Amino acid sequence: MNILMEIKKYKALFMSLVMAIVLIVFSCLVFSIWKEYKEAIINNQKKQMLLTAQTMGDNLKAFIEGYEEDINSLCAMEDENYKQTGEKNWNVLTEYVNYHTRYVYDAILEDKDGKLLKSLHGYGVKKVYSITGINDEMSFRQCKLENGEMYLVVKKDLPDGNSVSIVINTKSYYDSLVSNIRLGTNGYVIIKDSNGIILVHPQKSQWGISVISGREVMFPDADLTSLEQMIARQKRGETGVAEYYSYWWADPGVPEVKKISAYSPAYIGRGFLIVSAMIDYNDIYIPVAAGFFKIGLVSLGIIAVVLGMHIYIGTLWLQKRKDREEIAYLLELNKILEEMHQSEETIAHQQRLQIMGTMTGGIAHEFNNLLTPIMGYSELLMLELPQESESYDNAMEIYEASAKAKEIIQQISSLSRKNMETAYKSVNAGKALRRAVKMVSSICPANVRVEEEIFLGEECFLGNETQMNQVILNICVNAIHAIGHTEGRIKIKANKVKPYELEGFKQFSVSAEWSSYIRIDISDNGEGMSEEVLKQIFDPFFTTKKNGEGTGLGLSLVEQIIHSHKGYIFAESSAGAGSVFHIFLPAIELKEQEVTQNMESKHNGVLRLLIIDDNPKVLKLLEKNFSKLKVTVFSCMNFEEARKTLKEQEVEALITEQYVAGKSGTDFCMSLQGSYPELIRIIMADRVTKEIVEAKQRKIIDDYIDKPVSDSAILKSVKICIERI
Template identity: 50%
Template sequence: MENKVKQLGKMDADQKLVLVAGLVSILSIAFIFMGTRIWEEYKKGVIGNQKSQMLLTAECLADNLEGVVGEYTRDLHSLWAYSKDKSWEEQIRLWNSYREGHGPVIHDVILQGKEGEWGRGYPQEKIKLADSDSVIDDKTKLIPASIGEDGGYVVLRYEPVPGESVSLVLDSQIYYEQVFSGIQVGTNGYVVIKDKSGTILMHPGQNQYGIDVIEGRHEMYPNKDLTSLKAMIDHQLEGRTGVEEYNSYWWTKEGAPAVRKLSAYTPANIGEDFLVVSVVIDYDDIYIPVETGFFRIILVFICAFITALSMAVYMFRLFLQKKEDKEQIAYLTELNRILEEMHQSEETIAHQQRLQIMGTMTGGIAHEFNNLLTPIMGYADFLMMELPEDSDGFDSAREIYGAAEKAKEIIQQISSLSRKNIETAFKTLDASRVLRRAVKMVQSVCPANIRLTGEMKLDGVFIMGNETQLNQVILNIGVNAIHAIGREEGGQIRVSARVLRREELEPEVPLGKKESWSRFVQINIEDNGCGMSPDVLKQMFDPFFTTKKGGKGTGLGLALTEQIVTSHRGFVCADSQAGKGTVFHLYFPAVKKDEQETAANAALYHQNDPENRKKKGENTGMSILLVDDNPKVLRLLEKSFARLGVTADAVMSFEEAREKLKNGHYDALAAEQFIKGTSAVNFCMSIQALSPGLILLVMADQVDQELAEARQRGIIHGYVSKPVSDAAILRAVTEAAKGRIITES
């Protein structure tokens, strides 16, 4: 470095100017590169934020539309029930009054009954109904319609009995003007409502009402390319929620000019079917302001950069006039400062990258450590089998095995930091133990005036679920019961539980739930509080609905309760009468597990006596196919099974495993949970027809909901938590062969 500095000091002024020019070029290239990267990140962030806001707008509008359709549907049912036994004239007066009170959105009410038909000044045959309809329930439909040449209407028809019906004729254009026209979405954006078949129900363009969003526009504009639009519409009609960019046209402008659009869409569920709510905006409305603002910032930065650079060049030319030794000192000082700044910046960036990697790669770290622990524990187990128990080598091997087990616990704790794993980790739980713990939590918040009792008949009964979420369900309902009782003396909460067969379930349990499981755990939580009216009972699971005053309730407790119960493949309902109390009924599918025998088998397979281990493997005639992308794990398992007299073939991909199964016979298959992004559950599903008698096991880093459901539905026979061992796999195979549900944790 010292020699280079001396050589630099001997350069003349022209050579130094050339060096400055080279440095400027390098800095300029770096600036352009960094500016491009910053622009991409800035554009991605701002546009992503705009997409999120558009999707939130679409979801809010969908909620509003669901509420409006639900309100009109309830009005139809209620007024029909009220008026059906009245005279024809009274019915007409009632519906006419309803129409006048809800105008102008309700354009007309058409009443068809035993006495005839009544409308508002035109015969019903002038109302032309579209071929498509949206089913709200078995007696109520939402149908696009036109009156004469005007297509901006929707008919909500309720037919309680054949030959008698009442229909609300809704003016879609007026509703659109009242609700959606005031929503400003960019310079040319708008809101579109379609039914599940693609018929446009609401649109800012008058000529768009009642046409099919694709076929209708093909007829109106035969030369337009609708390929991009159709791909996006297909996603909408599947009931998806999302934001997409696509090529389309401004249908509300003359000639329908081409444009790049952005659409945020979501379904509005109105019963058995749904409507599509789509918020559409010109892509340039987002992109151009972002581009303009960013390049203004870049322009200011370039000016500052050029100014600073000019000043630096000028100062450098002044430095040339100084003595050679001072120039060298100044150069070395500046170089040292730049190197320090670069070093500090690199350390900061590297630290941030390490934090990001640790945050996003937690699952991968756990997977790799499990693969490392498998041979450590396996070979330590081999050493204990081969060495005398009173030898120093045996003690050393046992210490290695114990340390590896502690490492396994640490890896499980690291995995628990993943939010996804926390939310989806399901285990086989002792129903009695979980319920008793939850009741204790409720007891801890009960005031002195409330007596909590319980009767639980759940010995030996298990459910598949997440204990934290189940505790939250019981606590939510218990707290609601405490609030319902208040401070009155003699308050009681009773919790009871039992097991029911499928045929013993109440009629309120959906048919699909009954057919999926043979046994259910029923949990009843009963209180003698204020109870609920029928109207409140219907809305109790709606988010943000609450009867508590003064801001004391959020209305989310029971909504979250229903969501958790549904995620556990269960069902929740309630019986209540105002002033007499409430009973909540919870149903969870019951699973089988012979806990004592599983524990006995675990002790048998895990003991370290080599003679017993060999004895268990002798003359089994068993053959196992192992699938894992880690060769060390495969070598250990092959060696372990060979010592036990079990034939084990190992492959490193699902394709190789499929070929093995085609050409040979195996009693069992144990596969890594994910190999190159492919799920072992999907692979097991694909080979069931190929090898119908094969016992299918999954070696899992983390038991998630997909894995638990696959086992419950018979797609796989069990799973073994990693790090795996020969004993764990053999125990799982043995239990599966006996027809039991396997859980290895």
């Protein structure tokens, strides 16, 4: 019995604890809903008040602009009267006031000293409280006339030193256009100038006073700290809504209250007025609280009925959910283990493929070096031995076996072949850049000017002019977007420089194949780029433009084109300071030579070949074979030695290893094209790469031969190149 009572006791305690937790959670939920509901209603009211202030500002602007046009019309009418009668009587002012009595109290003419010259009521300006400049001739003012009343005045200075003003009845304007806007029980609209001088207020005694210092005088015990912070934002011309503490100045006792004010500037010419709409915070809060309290009572009753049912159902659901989660966890764990196993196999397979691809080049190179002397010396034996002898058959077996090995190496190397279709030629850099500048100028908007400083003569580079135009255009289009609608400039500067000037831009060594570079600097004074953006500008699909305005491929394509021309590109920029793109293209040296009418006639004598290979065995074999064919061969083991030979000897064809001492044979051929345009250039390739195919199709080289090579293969390639010319 005691055990059952203890169980019931603990069960009651448990249920009490559950109910307490439910009540706490419910209270938090109700508070959260109340907070969101209250903020939503108040924020909606703030938006309505801001819209009211902005609308009043637009109306005020249109109201003042109407009187600006009226003054200009009055002046024009008086000028026309002067042309006809020869005198200025300004009778148009009287007619204008009589016709516009709803808002216009008077129209007055004053001399340069402020002395009244003409007025319908005879009152001149006694004191000026506020001046807001509209333009050099016109201003909007708050003035007290000699009758002691405050008015709003639109004044225009005339060329002869006099001035004409339209006096607006402030009370009529407020009663007709402002006072009918109701904001809660005590809310109202107030108009101030940009210095905080009150122009329009429900309480006439506050016209012409400063919203801060004037009220400090009128109400010395008032705390204006919160109001002063909001007025500071209004004076800066900001638009917004603020909650602050102030007073109802017109109520007895001047009670302190929390207010909401929506304010917006109304720009009139070069100055602005401030229109603010204000309401008592309680006018919004109290109705919201009452409505939510009623909703809360109804909701509480419904929840109390449903809560008991859900406790029991929830217990069962929790148990079922726990079981499902355990099953789902085990299934997910099994899935993850399977995916990890598959990922490990995939990664291992990719690594094996990558290792095989890396090894392909080295294997092809080593096998070619071994097969070259085998094939070469077997050919020599076949030439020296009688064809019917057994030794001749043995030599042929060696040759055929090495030829089959060559085919296997070529099949391995063929896996990486790709094609390009752009032909390169010698391009005059100065002329090409000037044509590009004209193209850029034609697409620039009126606010962007293009400047050029091209200090180039007959310097040339080997490349494709269309692609280089695309490079210049892409960079300049980005500069135009960076400048936007402001006044800006794009400057294109070019000159010839030495390779050491690249050291300031790059951390790795510069190729020694070119003795000089053409440097192109494209700068703008646009918005610039941050350091983070600058690091990514050449990445494909990276863009700072809005969706649909850019693909992020422009600068990526620029970098690819420059690299395919064996050049370099760098960018410098900082936010707000514009950008500079530096481009370096290898300059080729042009050499005056006599162009023969028929290339074949040049080779009627002994054919002279220059062969470059860092394997002395291959060079020795080729020299021996070519000597029997009466072909003069100059052999070199590096590019420096080859350059010296070209200067000293007359050579018809150059045959070079794909890479010699780690340097590219393609780059070496490209560097010779300007100095030796008639020289046939052939690459001996371990494996045909994208660079080799590009070089042939862009006419950087004339042909390529798969290694291992033989004298007959070289002569065949040279003959084909001669016939092609």
